[in-house]
Amino acid sequence: MFFYHDQLRLYYQRCGSGPVIVLLHGNGEDHTIFANLIEQLAPLYTVIAMDSRDHGQSSRTGRLSYDAMTADLAALITGLELEQPILLGFSDGAIVALQLAIRQPQLAGALILAGANLTPQGLRWYSRVAFRVAAGYHPSPKMAMMLHEPQITPAMLHRVAIPTLVLAGSRDLIARKETLTIATNIQNAELHILPGENHNSYIKDNAKLWQLIRPFLAGLNRTD
Numbered sequence: 001m002f003f004y005h006d007q008l009r010l011y012y013q014r015c016g017s018g019p020v021i022v023l024l025h026g027n028g029e030d031h032t033i034f035a036n037l038i039e040q041l042a043p044l045y046t047v048i049a050m051d052s053r054d055h056g057q058s059s060r061t062g063r064l065s066y067d068a069m070t071a072d073l074a075a076l077i078t079g080l081e082l083e084q085p086i087l088l089g090f091s092d093g094a095i096v097a098l099q100l101a102i103r104q105p106q107l108a109g110a111l112i113l114a115g116a117n118l119t120p121q122g123l124r125w126y127s128r129v130a131f132r133v134a135a136g137y138h139p140s141p142k143m144a145m146m147l148h149e150p151q152i153t154p155a156m157l158h159r160v161a162i163p164t165l166v167l168a169g170s171r172d173l174i175a176r177k178e179t180l181t182i183a184t185n186i187q188n189a190e191l192h193i194l195p196g197e198n199h200n201s202y203i204k205d206n207a208k209l210w211q212l213i214r215p216f217l218a219g220l221n222r223t224d
Contacts, residue, residue: 011057016042024093030056036206084109122178169197
């Protein structure tokens with residue numbers, strides 16, 4: 001399925017029934033990274049898995065930024081008339097979900113943030129160096145975005161008042177201090193640093209991701 005925003009054709013997959021959960025992939029990926037997770041969620045939730053602009057089946061554009069992708073997500077939620085969906089974002093997707101909750105808090109009902117950073121300085125130093133080298137050999141808007149964005153302050157996180165689960169691997173390319181800053185500045189956020197996991201290992205293993213998020217999702221159902 002497609003929706004249209006900012007003169008772009010943006011793809012999403014929809015399946016299942018129940019409360020709505022929107023899945024947001026990382027840089028250079030598409031919605032299929034969540035293929036197995038979607039199967040686990042669909043019996044309990046209406047699952048919307050979106051391809052970000054310049055990714056997957058969505059339109060290519062030179063207008064690539066976290067701000068633009070956040071606007072795309074807002075357009076998806078309002079256009080499909082989704083009522084405060086749960087947002088599950090990985091890496092770039094987590095940044096987009098977080099920015100939406102900060103800027104338009106009425107649109108989201110809960111957050112699951114996996115491998116998010118607030119600024120490029122929140123990446124471990126060797127990751128920043130590796131990305132700069134890669135960008136030098138193969139310049140791309142996707143790489144440039146990661147090297148210069150986002151710019152989220154801890155004070156902005158105080159605007160987030162919805163239930164939030166923060167996930168990161170102990171071997172993540174995101175600095176542990178950055179993950180702790182996110183979790184401690186969002187009211188009542190739940191934090192899990194996952195032993196032995198890197199940035200995307202527990203995401204690629206959708207069965208592991210499902211086991212991680214199940215208790216949080218069950219707690220939301222008990223609250224409703």
